[in-house]
Amino acid sequence: MMKICKNGHTNSFNASFCVTCGEPLSGSSSGTGKVRVRGWVKFALGILVLAGLTYFIQDYMKKQTNAPGTAENGVNIWDQVQKNGVLRVGVEPDGAPLNWSDGNNRYGLDFELINAVAKEMGIPKVEFNEKYSYEDLPIEAQEGTFDVFMGGYVPDPEIENTLWSDSYLDFGLCLIVPKGSAIENINQLKGKRVGLYEGDNVAKNWVEKNVASIKTIKTYNDDQEKNWLDCINRDEVDAVIYDYPFTSEEIKEFDNLKIVQLNLNKSKYAIGIPGKQNYEFLSKLNTALKVVQESPVYGQIIQKYLRSDKVEVAKPKESKTERVYVIKVGDTLGSIAANQLGASSRWTDIYELNSDRLPNPHLIFENNEILLPRQ
Numbered sequence: 001m002m003k004i005c006k007n008g009h010t011n012s013f014n015a016s017f018c019v020t021c022g023e024p025l026s027g028s029s030s031g032t033g034k035v036r037v038r039g040w041v042k043f044a045l046g047i048l049v050l051a052g053l054t055y056f057i058q059d060y061m062k063k064q065t066n067a068p069g070t071a072e073n074g075v076n077i078w079d080q081v082q083k084n085g086v087l088r089v090g091v092e093p094d095g096a097p098l099n100w101s102d103g104n105n106r107y108g109l110d111f112e113l114i115n116a117v118a119k120e121m122g123i124p125k126v127e128f129n130e131k132y133s134y135e136d137l138p139i140e141a142q143e144g145t146f147d148v149f150m151g152g153y154v155p156d157p158e159i160e161n162t163l164w165s166d167s168y169l170d171f172g173l174c175l176i177v178p179k180g181s182a183i184e185n186i187n188q189l190k191g192k193r194v195g196l197y198e199g200d201n202v203a204k205n206w207v208e209k210n211v212a213s214i215k216t217i218k219t220y221n222d223d224q225e226k227n228w229l230d231c232i233n234r235d236e237v238d239a240v241i242y243d244y245p246f247t248s249e250e251i252k253e254f255d256n257l258k259i260v261q262l263n264l265n266k267s268k269y270a271i272g273i274p275g276k277q278n279y280e281f282l283s284k285l286n287t288a289l290k291v292v293q294e295s296p297v298y299g300q301i302i303q304k305y306l307r308s309d310k311v312e313v314a315k316p317k318e319s320k321t322e323r324v325y326v327i328k329v330g331d332t333l334g335s336i337a338a339n340q341l342g343a344s345s346r347w348t349d350i351y352e353l354n355s356d357r358l359p360n361p362h363l364i365f366e367n368n369e370i371l372l373p374r375q
Helices: 032-065 077-084 109-121 134-142 201-210 244-253 279-293 296-306 333-341 344-354
Strands: 086-090 100-102 105-107 125-129 162-164 169-171 173-178 193-197 216-220 239-243 257-261 267-269 272-274 322-326 369-373
Touching: 077 086, 077 279, 086 109, 086 134, 105 109, 109 125, 109 279, 109 296, 134 162, 134 272, 169 244, 173 201, 173 244, 193 201, 201 216, 201 239, 239 244, 244 257, 244 296, 272 279, 279 296, 333 344, 333 369, 344 369
Parallel strands: 086 125, 193 216, 193 239
Antiparallel strands: 100 105, 162 272, 169 267, 173 239, 173 257, 322 369
16 A cells, blocks of 8 residues: 655655655654754755865865965965065075085075075075975976076976076087197087087087087986086097086086087076966066176176186187277276277177177186177
């Protein structure tokens, strides 16, 4: 025998409440108890779901707030460094001449430059983190481990969610050969063996595109702290093409190597800033960087860390449009341009004319011979 509730739903004969709507069936006690239980359960489940959802949202927001540097969270790095009075900088360990430490003392172009920039920005303290490899620095910056990262980074669109500062160092590849070699420029590398640093795709692509008829290209890296430039002395290659800033440091231990051509290409180092929203911080950084670069401090830093006595470029030759000038004590490209060409702003003309023999506009020295345009 079946029981029918007042709403017309069919139930088994021994049912006390309708399995469809919960109404009491005839012959049973009042359905209010059962109905109230069902309503209470629904209410309790609703509360639990709402509480769980609230916790999830709050936990998500907390994680985002505590992860400075990511674009999604909208963290303002400029507000953060102002509030904390500290600029946290990620660098790779032992990256001379850009950054290295000796006990409690730290040195390097990047070290001195970013301290000068932070001072100009009104940030009283700079903290360096060198716990991570070059490849991991951008990733750690996104995780909020530091506010910026630097150390030989060329702006790379493949590093996602990152803003790049203006150039803090313009540089190029250079050509290194043993002393006594007849090679003076890349045009003399036909049929020669050329060494490159492993993983330097910029150098590899440039050589393949611009240097014709090379016999072989070999790549090297540092093996147990052994200087890879020794490949020249082992007669494995005839020449090496490498970034000038690192060359200026690593070539120091070799008396028999020389740099014969400079700025084979044009490149730049920049400071990486995590989070595409941090344009305010980027603007402040670039403004301070420009002030430092236009001050005497910048030239002093360049000369301190990038000067090399291994530069032995070919003597310049006069022509109908160019003449030789011998650099005197106290000269700068600006003063030479003013005295010889009538306008200090023409220093860029001089540098472009001599970029294959001058590592940097700030690296000119007494008795160097350079070319000047004949007005």
